[in-house]
Amino acid sequence: MRVLLVEDDRRIASDVSRGLRASGYVVEVSSDGEDAWFRGDTEDYGVVILDLGLPGMDGLAVLKRWRANGRTTPVLILTARGSWAERVDGIDAGADDYLPKPFQMEELLARLRSVVRRSSGHASSVMTAGDIRLDERQMKVTLRGAHVTLSPLEYRLVAHLLRNKGRVVSQQELDENVYGQPEEHDSNVLEVLVGRVRKKLGPDLIETRRGFGYLVPEMPA
Amino acid sequence: MRVLLVEDDRRIASDVSRGLRASGYVVEVSSDGEDAWFRGDTEDYGVVILDLGLPGMDGLAVLKRWRANGRTTPVLILTARGSWAERVDGIDAGADDYLPKPFQMEELLARLRSVVRRSSGHASSVMTAGDIRLDERQMKVTLRGAHVTLSPLEYRLVAHLLRNKGRVVSQQELDENVYGQPEEHDSNVLEVLVGRVRKKLGPDLIETRRGFGYLVPEMPA
DNA sequence: TGATCCATGTCAGCAAGCTGTCATGTCGGC
DNA sequence: GCCGACATGACAGCTTGCTGACATGGATCA
Numbered sequence: 001m002r003v004l005l006v007e008d009d010r011r012i013a014s015d016v017s018r019g020l021r022a023s024g025y026v027v028e029v030s031s032d033g034e035d036a037w038f039r040g041d042t043e044d045y046g047v048v049i050l051d052l053g054l055p056g057m058d059g060l061a062v063l064k065r066w067r068a069n070g071r072t073t074p075v076l077i078l079t080a081r082g083s084w085a086e087r088v089d090g091i092d093a094g095a096d097d098y099l100p101k102p103f104q105m106e107e108l109l110a111r112l113r114s115v116v117r118r119s120s121g122h123a124s125s126v127m128t129a130g131d132i133r134l135d136e137r138q139m140k141v142t143l144r145g146a147h148v149t150l151s152p153l154e155y156r157l158v159a160h161l162l163r164n165k166g167r168v169v170s171q172q173e174l175d176e177n178v179y180g181q182p183e184e185h186d187s188n189v190l191e192v193l194v195g196r197v198r199k200k201l202g203p204d205l206i207e208t209r210r211g212f213g214y215l216v217p218e219m220p221a
Numbered sequence: 222m223r224v225l226l227v228e229d230d231r232r233i234a235s236d237v238s239r240g241l242r243a244s245g246y247v248v249e250v251s252s253d254g255e256d257a258w259f260r261g262d263t264e265d266y267g268v269v270i271l272d273l274g275l276p277g278m279d280g281l282a283v284l285k286r287w288r289a290n291g292r293t294t295p296v297l298i299l300t301a302r303g304s305w306a307e308r309v310d311g312i313d314a315g316a317d318d319y320l321p322k323p324f325q326m327e328e329l330l331a332r333l334r335s336v337v338r339r340s341s342g343h344a345s346s347v348m349t350a351g352d353i354r355l356d357e358r359q360m361k362v363t364l365r366g367a368h369v370t371l372s373p374l375e376y377r378l379v380a381h382l383l384r385n386k387g388r389v390v391s392q393q394e395l396d397e398n399v400y401g402q403p404e405e406h407d408s409n410v411l412e413v414l415v416g417r418v419r420k421k422l423g424p425d426l427i428e429t430r431r432g433f434g435y436l437v438p439e440m441p442a
Numbered sequence: 443t444g445a446t447c448c449a450t451g452t453c454a455g456c457a458a459g460c461t462g463t464c465a466t467g468t469c470g471g472c
Numbered sequence: 473g474c475c476g477a478c479a480t481g482a483c484a485g486c487t488t489g490c491t492g493a494c495a496t497g498g499a500t501c502a
Contacts, residue, residue, distance in 0.1 A: 097318065138389060138438070138439070139433055139436070151432070152431065152432030152433065155433075
């Protein structure tokens with residue numbers, strides 16, 4: 001992992017970067033605010049370790065400019081011991097964590113792990129098929145970019161079929177996942193439901209496998 | 222937002238919870254490890270504040286068991302001053318941040334904001350959606366720059382939805398985070414509350430996902 | 443103490459639209 | 473062509489969520 005270490009004290013910089021390298025990080029050092037800002041804005045680092053007292057541009061300002069530009073690279077700031085006001089400011093400026101000086105190398109490494117772990121923990125919730133796009137987080141379905149309103153049952157049907165794209169899903173399985181009851185409906189509710197969905201999302205999304213169930217194909221017809 | 226405060230010192234617990242409530246959190250206090258573990262494992266909190274020295278079950282053990290069960294609720298641990306080994310352990314056990322005792326209420330609040338913000342992927346204590354701007358630090362809400370006065374419940378509703386911008390939030394989740402009770406209201410308080418907020422902040426801020434809950438969309442309609 | 447304000451809960455009525463049913467039409471395989 | 477599986481349109485009943493009006497109760501202040 002690539003780390004940008006922004007620190008103007010040469011001795012600290014060298015100690016820390018040695019420790020980081022020993023732990024398998026690729027380290028780049030910057031000792032000046034302007035330079036740090038430029039690099040952080042143009043390059044892609046896994047983490048930034050940022051000292052607040054800097055020549056050129058203040059560390060907080062650097063951080064704020066990154067965040068204002070939408071950079072989400074995790075940032076760990078180094079603050080003077082005991083100055084909790086500084087920490088509050090740093091955190092509110094968008095820092096992911098701070099470490100009061102002086103610190104043990106071991107502690108720095110632990111916080112680095114934690115910061116990185118956190119920032120890499122998101123999974124995508126979007127599924128697509130043909131022109132259809134379903135965002136599970138927003139429970140939003142679009143057809144060629146246009147928002148389509150689905151009822152709760154319709155939504156669950158589509159979501160379950162999309163989650164199982166490329167596989168034939170039996171009526172019983174759909175019953176269980178849409179209605180939550182394994183009991184067989186004596187009527188044709190499911191077929192009606194499929195019909196309503198097809199009317200809203202187009203006839204090609206859901207294919208019928210006579211005698212087996214329904215299927216959202218891997219490739220649109 | 223719902224907070225679980227795990228602290229066995231009654232005085233600290235009462236001071237802190239008072240401060241938290243004053244800042245708009247819904248606070249539940251637990252003073253014993255077993256109890257804390259059980260609650261954290263069964264209930265859904267926005268954050269947990271965890272003191273390490275506990276009767277019953279040790280704080281670290283509680284945290285580890287949560288993580289082992291896949292709970293990702295952000296946890297802020299309180300440690301004795303200067304014991305950095307404890308911090309390292311805590312962070313590697315899955316804590317999201319730590320705060321050395323003694324601390325200022327203000328700092329606790331800032332770190333809480335930061336931990337919560339991170340875990341929901343936001344970058345600043347100011348959250349926006351369309352023309353609406355909410356500053357968690359000041360508990361201030363503005364609409365097109367003009368200050369809007371919200372009641373406590375209204376504020377909590379908006380804050381929770383904004384913290385989860387782009388995600389559908391169920392009525393039950395709102396209940397828990399606004400009222401602090403998982404119990405179902407038999408009445409329509411929440412709908413009334415939403416209505417009141419919409420009247421103050423405009424009808425487009427909060428979208429309804431019939432049958433599922435409410436949502437503040439990523440992009441204004 | 444009484445007057446008043448405000449936050450909050452309750453309720454009833456309304457509109458939208460969701461959902462199951464049924465009658466009837468269509469399709470595919472044998 | 474026949475049969476069963478599936479599709480479709482219409483409709484009635486019901487749910488859901490929204491809204492305005494009102495009740496309650498706590499806080500504040502004269």
